Amino acid sequence: MAQSKGIRFDTLTLHAGARPDVATGARATPIYQSASFVFRDSDHAAALFNMERAGYVYSRIANPTCAVLEERISALEGGVGAIAVASGQAALHLAIVTLMGAGSHIVASRSLYGGSHNLLDFTLPRFGIETTFVNPRDLDAWRAAIRPETRLLFGETLGNPRLEVLDVTRVAALAHDHGLPLLVDSTFTTPYLMRPFEHGADLVYHSATKFLSGHGVVIGGLLVDGGRFDWDEPGKSAGKFPTLTEPYAGFHGMVFAEESTTAAFLLRARREGVRDFGACMAPMTAFQILQGIETLHVRMPRHVENTRRIVAFLASHPFVESVGYPELEQHPDRALAARLLPRGCGAVFSFAIRGTREQGRKLIEGLRIFSHLANVGDAKSLVIHPASTTHFRVATEELRAAGITEGTIRLSVGLEDPEDLIEDLARALRAAEKG
């Protein structure tokens, strides 16, 4: 019986997209710190500008170091390609503006990172793009929110900060029934824990600032195309995505869906989105994210292992009211998590104490190893109070709907010795409980 010979995930984390440098033999990916690239002759220059030849012109559009990262995340996600951009926010923006313009509509999960919520709820309406937010667990709500002008469904693999597990399979099927793509923010899970394309998602993005780079030293985003969505399917998507299916005057009348059967979205996103909006990634940033990804398959199991230990500790602590981790018996998405996230539900979760807002403040300030800051996915453990920081612009009613209270505390569990982390939490909980 013949068997496929695909290269495995752990090997791809180290090698995908990279090969020893032809010029020098350097084994590490070189940092191509150059704004521009020399043309061989005038014909070569014209051919590169007109997409008749492959290569590099200007690092806002494409850069060789960034391209290695783009290939690597595509390989790990099982996609056809990617674009590296300045941040996760830039990736979300690029996805949206590539697909739609004024008059369009998005249906999004209510449980989003505060920055994503800001973009959708406050900023994009000024440009004529409206969003309806729905309970991510309520498929009927997703369905009811879809309008004729809807162009995208969007959610997070694990909702922020309460870890609602997005039923990617069912939401994707619903989207496809309506000729729409599903975009997923996979920052919390990384391709090590879930590969959303395998469950039906069409576009995936990451804040690579988090677990992909893994050390809290860079800001970057990655937008990946699964290459399966048919942007011009008669009776379904046909007519909904003119940016991909009609001639684009801004690039010699190119019809992106004809130019590439599998990567039309990426072509438009690169040839218009990063060209015109300009939120490109710096090559040094790409190099640092590549360094992080090389150990993704080693770090993520330890992140999950440490998290499970801490979740177990908190769940049995008398001063803790609730712990929101999908592997716990009482979590409403436990069965779904077991199906979609068999390797674990990540290392970011929230818990609530049986106390006042002031006791919550004491808890956070009593921690010595956990750092109080606005980030997740660092090798070092982190803590934050969402209601007063990441979600402070979100109305109280919306906060409640997203399951966030004044006492909610979010942890991002790092790679320290778990006993030290538990002792740190135990000490801070004791101090908070005393009031």
Place this chain on the structure above:
Amino acid sequence: MRIKVAGREAYGYTGARAFDPSRPTLAFVHGAANDHSVWALQSRYFAHHGWNAVAVDLPGHGRTAGDPFASVPALAAWLVALLDALPAERAALVGHSMGALAALHAAAGHPERVTKLALLGASAPMPVGGALLEAAQRDDHLAFELITGWSYSPSDQLGGNPMPGLWMTGNGLRLMERSRPGALYADLKACHDYADGLGAAARVRCPVLVAIGERDQMVPPQNTAGLLGALADRRVVRLSDCGHSLMAEAPDAVLDALRDFVLGS
């Protein structure tokens, strides 16, 4: 462009240029379970350098409806019908793998219509292994995976795509996955069953370019010897560290070879 070929609508990519009968024509023909998009870079170059470049979707592939044809001679007849429909009295034909066999057969049968012939990743005969054929017949995803494993050089399996940001093997796999059920089997069977390759090669009257990927495992380089021997007027380009997906793995080298060949005397 949309065009009626033998009474049925077909699609051809033209680099967003209208067909101009006063220009010379170059037709690009894809391989099994592929479509026009495998020629995007090369065909776009010619479309913007004085040629009618038409990268077709064969029947039952890409944007051309219908069932895939069951034989190489049928595909060749369709190519000649395409030239009639364009209309192009004469044209250069560029084919990859199965598309190369179709172009070869068309050139052999209609020497007055074909000015030049470029064969990429081709051999004659072009046998297909039993395990692959059986998987394709079952519409088993394994068939796509096997082809992906055999279609790229070992180094290209790890990436390094000349086209920035695209994951080469993922792209190739996804393109095949988007083919219609049964298309891969029909295509592979047509290649496997085609027994007239060497005879056709001997009947070709125009200059022929043969491009060989030296790490091709779908059509191993040693299998091309018979084809090369049968062609009267041929030149050979060997691409080192290149597998069966020549247009993706070595897009510039393929374009340069085609340009030198097509523009040369």
